[in-house]
Amino acid sequence: MSNEIVTDVVIIGAGPVGLFAVFELGLLDIKCHLIDILDRPGGQCAELYPEKPIYDIPGFPMVTGQGLTDNLMQQIAPFGPEFHFSRMVTKLEKQEDGSFRLETDADEVFRCKVVVIAAGGGSFQPKRPPVDGIEEYENKSVFYAVRKMDDFRDQDVVIVGGGDSALDWTLNLQPIVRSLTLVHRRDAFKAAPASVNKMKELVMEGKINFLLGQIGKLEGKDGQIDHVHISMDSGDTPLPATRLLPFFGLTMKLGPVADWGLELNDNLITVDTEKFESSVPGIFAIGDINHYPGKLKLILSGFHEAALMAQAAKAVVSPGERVVFQYTTSSTKLQKKLGVV
Amino acid sequence: MKILVTDQSGVEHELEGLDGWRTMEVIRDWGLNIKAECGGACSCATCHVYVEDGWFEKLPEPSDDEEDLLYSTLDKKPNSRLSCQILLSEDLDGMRVTLAPSAAKDSEAA
Ligand SMILES: Cc1cc2nc3c(=O)[nH]c(=O)nc-3n(C[C@H](O)[C@H](O)[C@H](O)COP(=O)(O)OP(=O)(O)OC[C@H]3O[C@@H](n4cnc5c(N)ncnc54)[C@H](O)[C@@H]3O)c2cc1C
Ligand code: FES
16 A cells, blocks of 8 residues: 555545535544545535526525535645545445555555545446446456556547536547547536537547447457447447447445445444444444434535544544534634634 | 336336326336436436337427437437336327336345
8 A cells, every 4th residue: 555644533435514514523623634536625515516596595585506616625625635636435444443544546554543434325336338238348448547647658549428528538549549539428518618619629620530320339359449349320330449448327325334334224324423433433424324213315414523533533533622503703813814804 | 107117027017107297207106226326317217117109199299418428328219218207198198108227226136
């Protein structure tokens, strides 16, 4: 294992609840690292409904999923949280001295005193396209995300999809590939208009190809593709390809959370309603991932849970230290932490 | 009104349908095995159903977004629809649908 990060608290999940937990912990001088499988903060708000309005956040008659995320990021900025995106927490173990050790699929180890699981509906995972036998090529020549641009250098790349990921990677990879073909079922894209325009310019300049069609069978051997078949109105066309990047959206799976030895209720982590602590002391669970009598899966509820969790986490991080309850409106000490005075 | 829903294990359930509700909401509220992860926002495809012939033709055309999502499921058939996009009305009294395997919750996946 190459990297080891030591900190007070690791928060698993940078959805709205994980983000707000940074604020509540920050007021108590606790520093956080957040880990999320997504490549940006916001969880469900950013991934499933960035443009849709939310009407039940106190003080906001209306705010979009992305708007709420942006505001939370601004609110927690004074506490300097450190984000680790595009990695999944795969292992969580309690050590003999009571601390915790976490591992991610990006070969990192985190050591901390408190773990806050804010994993929401679970980890977002890419949807596999409906293509027979695609598994044998996965992570060898078929990828659902770009981790290392260099894996695509001088390759014949086929990107499938019409959303932001497909368009972003078309634009980012174009300068380094040997050839690039974007394939989408229709001539309308759900991506930022500026990216769509840029992509169309590149097509006009002959720098990339665009095909209107659907991805069919794959040809190749030993995990290495050599042709991707595209079914178009004009028939089936085999396209030479050495890398395939399908962007078919994401789905949520509980994932490794189920293997961490915590007491679960129908795949949700059982907690108490005083501290929002799981069956393992020092591991807290807040937001959509937890269960207790009367639980409502609302952002509002997750925020409340974060506040109570923080008080209990403080006692674990700094045992014996007296915590004085203060309001942000009247406490100069808190205002200094927030950088407003 | 009622709708008839066959679950992933082949058992048919007769459910009380409510005018103006989404088919997905009725199936979910009756406790059948439907994930409906995005709550009806047409962004997850985990409310995928097959609509029986005769009823399928009565439904309004799917939107492009719904088509895109259906295409992303492994078990799409010609009569596939997202049940959150089917608003119930008296016209659909007696509609028969079958839950697709890909609509199952993770914990109860077929
Ligand atoms: C369409 C839609 C509309 C909604 N409208 C409202 C509304 O109007 N009002 C309201 O209050 N709520 C609404 N909700 C619900 C709201 O989005 C959730 O309650 C909220 O997102 C929960 O926040 P969270 O931070 O607990 O989890 P999430 O937002 O699910 O975030 C959890 C994060 O944890 C990450 N993660 C999980 N496991 C791991 C792991 N092992 N390693 C790394 N990362 C991991 C995930 O990738 C994810 O980013 C809506 C939901 C949907 C889908
Ligand atoms: S519930 Fe998500 S698409 Fe229907």
